[in-house]
Amino acid sequence: MVEKGLINHGWQYINIDDGWQGLRGGKHQGVMTNSKFPDMKALADEVHAMGLKIGIYSGPWVGTYAGHLGSYCDNAHGTYDWVEKYANEHYRYVDPTKQTKHSVNYHHGKYSFVKNDVQQWMDWDMDYLKYDWNPNDVYHVKEMMDALRSHKRDVVFSLSNSAPWGDASQWEKMANCWRTTGDIKDTWESMSRLGFNQTKWAAYTGPGHWPDPDMLVVGMVGWGPRLHYTRLTADEQYTHISLWALLAAPLLIGCDMAQLDDFTISLLTNDEVIEVNQDPLGKQGTVVKENESVVVYAKPMEDGAMAVGLFNRGEKPTKATVTWKNLGMRGEQKVRDLWRQQDVATSDVEFTTDIAPHGVRLIKVYPGNSRLQATSGR
Template identity: 90%
Template sequence: MKSKILILFVAMGLSGTANMVCGQTTAVPDTLSKYILTPKAPDTPRINGAKVFGVRPGSHFLYTIPATGVRPMSFAVDHLPKGLKVDAETGQIIGSIKKTGEYVVTLIAKNALGEARRDFKIVVGDKLALTPPMGWNSWNCWGNAVSQEKVLSSAKAMVEKGLINHGWQYINIDDGWQGLRGGKHQGVMTNSKFPDMKALADEVHAMGLKIGIYSGPWVGTYAGHLGSYHSVNYHHGKYSFVKNDVQQWMDWDMDYLKYDWNPNDVYHVKEMMDALRSHKRDVVFSLSNSAPWGDASQWEKMANCWRTTGDIKDTWENMNRLGFNQTKWAAYTGPGHWPDPDMLVVGMVGWGPRLHYTRLTADEQYTHISLWALLAAPLLIGCDMAQLDDFTISLLTNDEVIEVNQDPLGKQGTVVKENESVVVYAKPMEDGAMAVGLFNRGEKPTKATVT
């Protein structure tokens, strides 16, 4: 009988300090370094990230082995299925698998100090996102001021600052890239801020990362750009260009779609799902925002992620309210379908050209990351990656915390005890362990017990 391990996250509410100017922090608080708790990764190789990966038969396969340790490092994979190959220098696995089934391979990373091996399950079937997606999204830092240059900068930073070695994969462009309809598919083309979307996607893929795009089934998006419908009415129009737009995204080699409107409805979700699945390229399908609870069983079947909330802000009141209100979605959480309480508001954010350091204190940020990990929520970084500070990097590269989020069982942590300011969460893990979170949402230290 397997022994059970208790993993504790201890998080407190409203303590810590930050430099404030007119209600916003303008630089990285100089006190944050003393709050770093994540141990430095060893120089010997260690393989991190998810232990399972889903792909459809015949679809393009791209996965970068996430490994920490001193470089140079070489990579290999034992028992790799037919159709795939690994680059020994970069650890990128590419190709395609035609036959459905489960393939257990062994990932291998070597450097001058040693070797690491880890089993990795490739599931070829009809499900994507077998663990919650991990990546970056442009909205919470750049808003409508996003540009090709800024997106590329964030992709480079994800590699150079080492997040790719902990399982972070996606670079997602939010609202603000769209121009007019045109091209051979009459799809929405880019505006002047994105001179060459295909070249951008190629650069991101060459780094071993994936790239995502944004749209919505209204005539116009929230930021005032073209959506996937056409009519004189701003909202749902008479003429659908969904198939046209999807074909254009396929030509650009997109891997992720954020589809954004309110309220989400079954008709437009199914229309987009069918259009995406009609192509060989695998695209993670994410709905935004505030998906109605009454259709939870439909979102579970048709989308890989769906927003359960309105937009998050970098305040304790907002993050606290959104994060601690997810238990009702637990029954619909699992491999391939993840309720989403919105993006991570750590680091330099701003929703536009001017950025500021998050208004969450150090303790509030530990609460934020720990809770999202226990919830099995998608982890999408919302800050300017090029300005990542050491404290934020430490939050985003704690492999024990990431492992809780990426556990293959895919269970959402739920409330098992609540007493005044103390909330206790428990999340069953695949190996029989139980991840437990002890949260103090109040301003004073208090005691919490768990059996």
């Protein structure tokens, strides 16, 4: 993140996912690290010294998705019966006989060690928590929120996964971000299905609470030792980043950062696109026009401008038009292409553009409606 220059464009959290956990112990009887992370505090100190922040992972089951210890236990003293029988050298649940399914750990145990684990993370100076299980429920979210907020440290509380929309008003109060979906894949079908179905969360989006349609699948991606270059075309990648920016979604890089190529870096370091995502007003872009394969999203910006994405979800090139009436804007406006970082038009009526299949034109319409007092004269 430092070497590739992303730190200079607002990227700041390095988050460890499932797989760091060893057994319970230490002075707090919290989950300690396994041999892959011999000194978590030293690692956090090193990350902080680079000007970055660090995150960690857990869940309120007795075991996590990858088969490591969670924040609950079936035994009061914090030992796990399955560890001796089925755990490998990294304390991951593995049944060599294939007779027992890993889902034996997918339940909430009788005893909570949430406070113990949080105290351990505070000792390690963690800045972010991904708390992962399904379905997310209010009880366990509030329990973790209370534990985190009982300390002074500023920790981002991120829920995963597929948070029920019926409890959106609760996630808005208790979590900083929450996964609205299952896992994304690097295909047009997956990315577009997830990305273009977030509008129902708009009422719950704002500073401090962000719906999360999952990570960015650009660059070298994979779910194991074998990585591959994203199956999204260049146009689909522009659509991916543009849509997540308009949605005010958390931007999480999901690729091997050591293998970032120039094109992927250009996608992740365009400051004018990032400004749309990070706008302080914190509004989620919503659909203002839809016609066959074309859908237009608009996101009000703090300075009165409007960020607009004209998307072509079809298989053929097409033209798209957005009018100032569609946007509720009046008077002469400039149109700025945010990917090219240049003004491309001036109009008091509309903007028309060609869009490639599965592509986008991401623009800013500015300066916006006048905020000065209007007076009439003879």
